[in-house]
Amino acid sequence: MKTYSYNMGFYNTNTIEEKRVNKLTGDIHINDAFKEETQKRGIPIYDAYNIQKRLYHEVEQEMLVGEEAVDNRLMELLEEKGKKEVSHSYVEEMMEDGKKSKGMIPARPKEAPARNELLDSIPPRGRDGKTFNRKPEKTTADYLNRIFLQNQKIINQNKKVIELLEKIEEKL
Template sequence: MGFYSANTPEEKRVKKLTGDINISDMFKNECETRGIPIYNAYNIQKRLLHEVEQEQLHGVKEVDDRLMELLDERGKNKVTHRYVDFITNEDSASRGVIPPKGSDKKSLPPKNQIKIPPRARDGKQFLNDDELPEIEMLKKIMLQNKKIINQNKLILEQLKKLGENND
């Protein structure tokens, strides 16, 4: 069995670019070169994760563009390079994620072609209480009565034990 990750490609990309819980060293260095304080780096990371969770960003490219916008907004120093180009997109791709369900209603056969299997393994159909013959009904009632009697015996034994302990 494989490990299934619930992270979307966008969340993976944010974590790859900025770090997971702690800010990654590359992102920290990038913020220092742009003159962004460390608390603003954390704010950028939180902002990106929030926008991804709210499904405002769709796709890895939008995450990259939004990160660059936030870096440019908060940055005091002009930088010529593009930070997101340094980090590869390979790890952001979600492998093993269940694809979204399509709107194909034609994949199911018509209702009249769907066969419902019998309830028992051997293919035996069980009858309702109304359809049971009288002998089968009496056997069923007797079995239920035996179960009730056995339960009552156990209860009486427990009560006797409790009564002995109280004396």
């Protein structure tokens, strides 16, 4: 039984459970947080994909009902496949990250950094204001030599064309 919710002009057919699996593991590809968690636990990447597929399958078969059931099943699968012991809960970390407001500008520090700290953070070339020429400037002799080489190429190409035309005339 799918629930339909109206979202930004189109119907979203994902259930609450499917949305929760998307949030915890990622949509099509595994998200970075889930990858890091599986690496901490020593789970290979293919097993991480298998965990994600297993969750989707159990949600589609309506074996998992509610966000809590999805969370508990994810933790069971992580502990079952994990080769290293970890002391934290991935689901709780994700819930804490969700509470933090993303895209917010951090508050302005109360004290401005000292002038020396600012100067240390600027790279030396930018701080000195110097400009560096990357290529040496070319002289007229360099330009004339380049033109001479281009003309030689054109002459050689013209010789080949003339030879080919002569061969064609002989055949006719």
